[in-house]
Amino acid sequence: MIVAEGLTKRYGDVVAVDDLSFSVPPGRVTGFLGPNGAGKTTTMRMLLGLARPTGGSIQTNGRAYVEHAAPMHEVGALLEAGAVHPGRKARDHLCWLARSNAIPLRRVDEVLGAVGLESVAGKRIGTFSLGMNQRLGIAAALLGDPGVLVFDEPVNGLDPEGIVWIRSLFRALAQEGRTVFVSSHLMSEMALTADHVIVIGRGRLLADSPMAEFTHRPAGAVLVRTPASEQLAVLLTADGASVEVADDGALTVSGMNAPEVGTAAHRYGIALHELTPQHASLEEAFFELTGDAVEYHAAIPDATDRKVTA
């Protein structure tokens, strides 16, 4: 269990984290989302006692991190890749970590096996790829068999096989009753991994809700396919809806829900081949929340759709 209460961090005049309150319960994967500079890493650092809050608190299992004498038994953390000495061998890195928290050295080989690094345990970390570094960091997080796991951008540098693996790892850890807290800027990855999302932007809490609720918030758009697409588009626009026509004739209708579109089509005697309510993707929900949508979409060349204004 992780609990933040009124957590605030200021660097001079800059407020990195602004009165943030949330809790991360055990037994599920909680995603921690936000654009770059939103305060995710600062929050993670305060959680791990690396940075001191200006105000408020963030606690794991009822205590501030620095009050845990051997914290690796309680909290396992994957920090940003590179928080290792490149000249040290992978096994040696895990050995000093184990010794620092009175963890039996046999755990070192267990976690090396769990992340698939046993064959390179005797290699210097400097020779590792980014993905291998991430696996080593995950091994370090698992070393103390902790009930709370914190991963900062864990998917960075992993190959597709590694991404599938890490997803199932998070799921398994949560099913064992652990608290799993994963930060990411990859919204689509979180949609597949997390049960619950906490979204922050400019240091403030924007959303704290189950993933399903987050992505199923009213998006309003309905995808319609019909042989008479131009005709229906004009009629629906006349009824007050906003319609976009794609090159293949698919209509994206907003301002009307699916039953209204279906009823209207029936009234006009137009056959429908498809009528699908559109859920906002996590990205869309995210951009809607953080207000970056316009800026972001403007950067994408968009030649396939044209707006019907008639």
Place this chain on the structure above:
Amino acid sequence: MTAGSVSVPAAPPVRANALRLALSAEATKLRTVRSTMWALLATLVATIGIGSLIAMARVSRWDRLSLREQLHFDASAASLRGIFLAQLVLGVLGVLVISSEFATGMIRTTFTAMPRRGTVLVAKALVFAIVAFVVALAGCLVAFAIGQSIFAQKHAGISLSAPGALRAVVGGAVYLMAVGLLGLVLGTLLRRTAGAIATLFGLLLILPLLVGALPDPWNTDISKYLPGDAGRALFTVQPQSGLLSPFGGLVTLAVWVIGGLVVAGIVLSRRDA
């Protein structure tokens, strides 16, 4: 693959002494990077090699020395001149013990594993001090033995049981260890390898020159309390003007090192990592 080998969270661990765990972790760290072995080897080479070369140079010029100079010849200090190079090597190693962690970001892994930063610094200092002292003592003993066998050609060699000789050898090792610890202090305070090494060399090599340029008697009054001269008092046997007593030198060095570590510990604990 799943997390098959990860079991359900275990019972809380046995509460172990935080300093003992930190000592064990820091000893493992020091042992498992190659720079440690190279630096310790270089310390031995500098102490013994340079010491022997200087001893040979002194012997070759022996007959040109005045009788007074021959009578006041400090055979132990002369055999330990390699310390002046070895101090730079151990000082750099002391800096690297912590600055390499700041440079790679590993300090965050360290503080995540051991959130009591003061304990981490004490453990780093103790582990480094023990290793540095043992290696420095070995180097000083061998340098002393080789030096005395060279001086024996001119019947100027002394034995370790001569007055002050053993103290000079042990004192030389203590000084080398102290310089390494000052490196650790500067590495902690400055966090940058280059800056900390430059500052340490300035303290050891440049500052004495600047202080020496001050008018008499300020120059000696100040310089005898600088780490370099305080250390020289430890391994000098023949009385020399402008130096503290050996005990005074030891106390002065201890103030530098312990004072520095206390300041470094406070700064380390207050600063965000």
